[in-house]
Amino acid sequence: xxxxxxxxxxDPGGRHxxxxxxxxGSVCIDAPAEQVWARLVRLExxxxxxxxxxxxxxxxxxxxxxxxERTCELRGGVTITERWLSWNExxxxxxxxxxxxxxxxxxNEWTVRAEEEQTLLLSQAEVVLKGGVLGRLLEPIVAxxxxxxxxxxxxxxxxxxxKGEPPTIKHAKLPRAxxxx
Numbered sequence: 762x763x764x765x766x767x768x769x770x771x772d773p774g775g776r777h778x779x780x781x782x783x784x785x786g787s788v789c790i791d792a793p794a795e796q797v798w799a800r801l802v803r804l805e806x807x808x809x810x811x812x813x814x815x816x817x818x819x820x821x822x823x824x825x826x827x828x829x830e831r832t833c834e835l836r837g838g839v840t841i842t843e844r845w846l847s848w849n850e851x852x853x854x855x856x857x858x859x860x861x862x863x864x865x866x867x868x869n870e871w872t873v874r875a876e877e878e879q880t881l882l883l884s885q886a887e888v889v890l891k892g893g894v895l896g897r898l899l900e901p902i903v904a905x906x907x908x909x910x911x912x913x914x915x916x917x918x919x920x921x922x923x924k925g926e927p928p929t930i931k932h933a934k935l936p937r938a939x940x941x942x
Contacts, residue, residue: 794875876942
């Protein structure tokens with residue numbers, strides 16, 4: 762599982778911008794792409810493979826495609842909303858997160874890529890922190906947390922797809938998953 766944290770605190774002109782964290786991760790899943798996609802697009806099932814999510818629901822009658830919204834109840838009593846911005850059936854989707862503490866903007870893209878009998882699942886996220894100088898000070902801590910949690914979440918998703926049930930152990934105890942097929 763490859764998770765990269767790359768601060769991006771300046772634009773191409775060299776001007777200082779808001780603290781931004783870019784992350785990418787991948788996991789090789791021993792299942793066909795169609796099966797991985799079918800599990801990934803069950804938006805309310807995120808609670809089965811993300812320990813931070815206690816409950817998830819799609820409201821407004823749209824639970825797939827552009828415009829779908831998922832409300833997630835997180836540990837610690839935090840509620841966030843995720844809104845789907847793009848949807849390429851069978852291949853990829855992207856969404857933005859709203860209401861995340863200390864985060865001004867968060868965007869995540871998931872891509873499913875067939876690799877013969879297996880599937881490579883890729884996740885690319887960009888998080889812009891709030892708080893100016895305070896955000897810059899918190900950036901290494903937040904980046905570390907994302908870097909630690911990302912591989913665990915991908916390993917739990919892999920387990921769910923391959924075994925047909927969610928992990929019964931803490932995700933940190935799951936074996937490291939291959940990052941390439």
